[in-house]
Amino acid sequence: MKKTIKALKLPVVFIFIFSSFIACDKDFSVLESDVLGDKNLNFETDTTSFQIAAYNKILDSVQINGLSSNLLGVYNDPAYGQTIASIITQITPTTNSPDFGDNPVIDSVILTIPYFNRITGADNDGNATYTILDSLYGKKPNEDIKPFKLTIYQNNYFLRDFDPSGSLDQKQNYYSKANRSINATDNFALNGTSVINFDEQKGAIMFENTITPSSNPTKTITNKGTADAVTTLSVPALRKNLDIAFWKAAILDKEGDAVLSSASNFKNYFRGLYFKAEAVSGNGSMVLLNLASTNANITIYYSKDSTVANERTQASYVLRFTGNILNTFINDYSSVPLQDGNQITGDEKLYLKGAEGSMAVVDLFSGDNALKEFLDTYRTPLGNGDYKKDSNGNYILKRLINDAQLIVFEDETLQDGGIADLHKYDRLYAYDIENNIQLIDYDYDPTLSSTDPYNSAFFHLGQRKKNDAGISKYKIHLTEHLNNILLRDSTNTKIGLVLSSNVNQINSAKILNSVDEVTSIPATSIITPRGTILHGTSSTVPNNRKMKLKIFFTEPK
Structure with a gap:
């Protein structure tokens, strides 16, 4: 008899636990x-x-730095109205005091920021296929993804790490100001003591065009135009060519300068980038970017003189999105x-x-x-x-x-x-x-x-x-x-x-x-x-x- 009672214990416990999970989606049922x-109860x-x-x-005035990911683009919520999200970010070189070699010449400057994505399968060649629809906002079924305008400026506002008005080693936080109370076009933030208008702090333009987020894999070709050309497919990303002349003056021409000798010197010299999103005819889409990815970077591809006569050597210089990253918003909630x-x-x-x-x-x-x-x-x-x-x-x-x-x-x-x-x-x-x-x-x-x-x-x-x-x-x-x-x-x-x-x-x-x-x-x-x-x-x-x-x-x- 004792053995029978012991044998019943586990099933009874299991049934009780399983019933509690059912209650998650079903109304509670009394036995x-x-x-x-x-008489036995x-x-x-x-x-x-x-x-x-x-x-x-x-x-309002919510913290907009230190976020796990960042929004970029334009989203029209059917119930609330329009939100425009832009990004201000610091960047840091992966190599200090670089030696660019003799007669360096930039071939291209490539911006890459992966979208948050999910693998959906594979194509006929066995390459992974992806979707970004889980982190894309504004696309209607059976309609194309709407583009938004993106302008990338040099940011001239210094994003400090520590709050001078706080206690020792207290980190500086930045807060939103998205209600359009000053104007409806500029991106603002609060630092606790003052209002920052990033549109008044923007420098040179290094990119300006419309952007249409896509689930297509990113295609990279090395040794392009030669018999050794290799095509590599990677996750979907915001991948664009940036202005070569700007980066030559900002980076290559500073070889040997103290501004490239440390991360702190660089952040004071080059204070970051301002990704400004704008609607196109009142519309657009919004996407979640993974700036923390190891694949998120700006890469300067250049060539330099080789030790072999009449030959050139290919090289690269990489900058990553580290430091302060702010997500600013412009909201129009007039309908709610x-x-x-x-x-x-x-x-x-x-x-x-x-x-x-x-x-x-x-x-x-x-x-x-x-x-x-x-x-x-x-x-x-x-x-x-x-x-x-x-x-x-x-x-x-x-x-x-x-x-x-x-x-x-x-x-x-x-x-x-x-x-x-x-x-x-x-x-x-x-x-x-x-x-x-x-x-x-x-x-x-x-x-x-x-x-x-x-x-x-x-x-x-x-x-x-x-x-x-x-x-x-x-x-x-x-x-x-x-x-x-x-x-x-x-x-x-x-x-x-x-x-x-x-x-x-x-x-x-x-x-x-x-x-x-x-x-x-x-x-x-x-x-x-x-x-x-x-x-x-x-x-x-x-x-x-x-x-x-x-x-x-x-x-x-």
């Missing part, structure tokens, strides 16, 4: 007494919900009333928009007595207004939370611009606004995947699903977050909601001179240009659309 019989299961308030928070919301009742609609837009704050226990009611309902009382604790100092519960879900409905009137799956891959990212970190449920999520961001953390953060009525909704599981409040008296009763294109990116970006509880936001929301609109919690929202916190619990009889 009725038909399984064990009423010594616990009851049920659901309850608590009063919450979700309200809007406008985002972005404003801070009502913290008491919550708002009717919640506007989640990246690239210096808007987020939502969710107060899980809104009202004077809501948190106390929650604690009284789940903790074991002592009778003196306090609650019983165990030997470890954790509160003893009279109800056990099996699952807690924040259920969020998308506004069914959200404009999609005729792209049926525009919001198909949207993810909501929830974070602890007090500590500016991911919620504890994120760390416990067994579905975290570093290689598949869309399917990563789908147990905690859920994925956009349509119910039987065709209404899109999200389920965000907050079980451990609530248990932290109950067991360890955590005060993190408010969470932030942002739109994210990659929930694996959990680093935060600061807000300059914040005057409320939101002092930082997940950096991933800054490089997510799309926006969505959700139903909130105000009394004007229909009950079947209102955001709610639903708790499934077990209570001993």
Whole structure:
């Protein structure tokens, strides 16, 4: 008999765990007494919900340096309007104090910055094929990718590493100013004490033309025009020829000068590049660039005299995108009333928009007595207004939370611009606004995947699903977050909601001179240009659309 009982343990545990995963996408189901019989049950299961308030928070002056990737181009969001993203970046030579040889002559100067891409297969010759559509914004089905204008200037503004007004070794942060309050054409940033207009700091032009991002592999030909010519295919990239005369004067003619002797000297001498994007007839596309890639560089190809008479030797000089990199934005959100919301009742609609837009704050226990009611309902009382604790100092519960879900409905009137799956891959990212970190449920999520961001953390953060009525909704599981409040008296009763294109990116970006509880936001929301609109919690929202916190619990009889 003992052997039989032991053999049953593993399947029972497995079934319990498997059932908890099913609850991720299905409404929680209570096992009725038909399984064990009423007389054999010594616990009851049920659901309850608590009063919450979700309200809007406008985002401005957000940190735009130190991002994991960078946007470039023009995106017209069907619901919000236009965002234009440009880049200001420092560059650093890979070789200090170079010797360019005798009679150096530049053959070409090539800019290469890979797009974020995914391998889709192989062609008939066995070469990899790619797509950049996962990181391209603005393309409609059955339509060509729209071009945008790109001008690359020398940047004359010095991007310092340390903040002179801060403490010792405090890094300098740069913040967005994207609301067009000064003008609608220039790119601005804030450094904490002043406004920087990069269009007033631009130098010589080294490239100017329209750009159309493509999934085609990058083709490189060495020994071109000879019998030894070799063609190499690599990942899709922004790859352009730059002005030769500019780089001759800026680099080759400085051989032996101290400006090429160290990275710090070079950054003070050559202060970087300004990639300015502009719309073409009001339109364009936007793409995510990987400037951190080892293949992202500017390469000067040149020839020099050989030790063999009447022959030339080929050589190259490489500069990489290291140091400060800023993503500036110009936003036109005139079609959407972005404003801070009502913290008491919550708002009717919640506007989640990246690239210096808007987020939502969710107060899980809104009202004077809501948190106390929650604690009284789940903790074991002592009778003196306090609650019983165990030997470890954790509160003893009279109800056990099996699952807690924040259920969020998308506004069914959200404009999609005729792209049926525009919001198909949207993810909501929830974070602890007090500590500016991911919620504890994120760390416990067994579905975290570093290689598949869309399917990563789908147990905690859920994925956009349509119910039987065709209404899109999200389920965000907050079980451990609530248990932290109950067991360890955590005060993190408010969470932030942002739109994210990659929930694996959990680093935060600061807000300059914040005057409320939101002092930082997940950096991933800054490089997510799309926006969505959700139903909130105000009394004007229909009950079947209102955001709610639903708790499934077990209570001993």
